[in-house]
Amino acid sequence: MEILITDTYEEISKAAARVVAKALNSKPDAVLGLATGSTPLGLYRELIRMHKDEGLDFSQVTTFNLDEYVGLRGDHPQSYHYFMHENLFKHVNIARPNIYIPSGTTDNYEAFCKWYEQRIVECGGIDLQVLGIGGNGHIGFNEPGSSLGSLTRIKTLTKGTRKANARFFKSMRDVPKYAVTMGIGTILKARKVVLLATGESKAQAVVDSLEGPVSSMCPASALQLHRFATYVIDQAAASKLTLDTYEH
Ligand code: F6R
Numbered sequence: 653m654e655i656l657i658t659d660t661y662e663e664i665s666k667a668a669a670r671v672v673a674k675a676l677n678s679k680p681d682a683v684l685g686l687a688t689g690s691t692p693l694g695l696y697r698e699l700i701r702m703h704k705d706e707g708l709d710f711s712q713v714t715t716f717n718l719d720e721y722v723g724l725r726g727d728h729p730q731s732y733h734y735f736m737h738e739n740l741f742k743h744v745n746i747a748r749p750n751i752y753i754p755s756g757t758t759d760n761y762e763a764f765c766k767w768y769e770q771r772i773v774e775c776g777g778i779d780l781q782v783l784g785i786g787g788n789g790h791i792g793f794n795e796p797g798s799s800l801g802s803l804t805r806i807k808t809l810t811k812g813t814r815k816a817n818a819r820f821f822k823s824m825r826d827v828p829k830y831a832v833t834m835g836i837g838t839i840l841k842a843r844k845v846v847l848l849a850t851g852e853s854k855a856q857a858v859v860d861s862l863e864g865p866v867s868s869m870c871p872a873s874a875l876q877l878h879r880f881a882t883y884v885i886d887q888a889a890a891s892k893l894t895l896d897t898y899e900h
Contacts, residue, residue: 653875654882655862655898657890661850665694667884668782671846672699673708675780681712683772685781685839686740687792688717688732691848692782693739700743710746714775716768717753718783718792718839721828722806724756730820731756754804754832761832765804769838781842785849788812789857789870793833800866800874802835836874845881847872849889858885859892 658664672695675682686692702708717732726733733753741751752771758764772778783791788810794802795810807830809817814827821827839845849858861872862883875881890898 653862653878655890655893656882656884657898657900658884658886661694661886664848664850664884664886665698668692668695668846668848669698669702671844671882671884672780672782673702675844676708676710676713679779680709681714682779683714683716683775683777685778685783685834685842686715686717686736687782687784688719688735689784691784691850695782695848696740699740703744708744710744712750713746714750715746715752716772716775716778716834719831719833720754720756722756722761722830722832723828726753726757754834756828756832761806765806765832768804768834772838772841778842780844780846781839783839783845783847783872785847785854785857785861785872786813787816787853787857789860789872791836791839791847791872791875793831794836794839794871796869796871798836798868798871800840800868800871800877801837803837804832804834806830807833836871840874840878843880845875845878847875847881847883847885849883849885851886852888852891854885854889855892858883858889859894863894 720732724731793807818824818827860870866873866876
């Protein structure tokens with residue numbers, strides 16, 4: 653695994669944007685796996701800047717998002733559909749039919765999840781998957797205990813995850829209890845993975861995932877099995893790491 657430790661959030665965002673830009677420059681019709689949440693906001697801002705200032709081209713790109721809350725329509729301000737549109741898609745030249753985000757409102761989740769997996773395969777598989785990490789080690793909404801081979805499905809969110817995300821909702825009661833998420837098995841099939849983490853609240857999850865055992869209790873630890881996984885993290889998120897071989 654490649655671990656890059658930076659000083660600032662801006663550096664994380666720029667380093668991650670360079671990884672994405674490299675993927676698009678070498679393969680203009682690349683398939684990207686995308687995450688939501690606070691962490692990748694700087695990456696998306698940098699990609700928008702690169703699109704505007706440097707002509708980074710999204711016209712042939714296809715994207716698959718990791719997850720969506722069950723019960724939120726695409727126009728709900730806290731839905732991940734809305735988040736992606738506001739924070740990336742509406743600012744770049746991506747073709748709308750090439751955008752895939754799990755549905756939070758389908759009446760047949762089983763069929764939808766199967767179709768989502770199939771669409772990823774039909775589009776050639778994910779070339780580069782962007783990930784954040786939960787304080788409990790989740791990737792996507794694969795909470796602790798998730799099968800390391802899991803595919804897209806509905807997951808129950810832990811109280812801790814709902815609490816962490818309550819900051820975006822009026823009250824805890826409004827935070828959805830379930831999400832549709834790509835599985836850990838789905839994520840592991842991506843050709844390359846880049847995980848971003850910032851702040852002390854992620855330090856335990858970062859050390860557990862990198863230096864702990866591969867365990868479903870820390871879903872991100874499954875990335876130890878991936879051949880091309882890169883962590884781009886700041887000093888605070890790296891503060892519990894013990895090996896001295898990481899790149900600064
Ligand atoms: C979001 C996602 C989650 C987040 C994680 C960290 O699509 O898959 O795993 O990446 O909860 O969220 P932030 O970045 O808000 O700390």
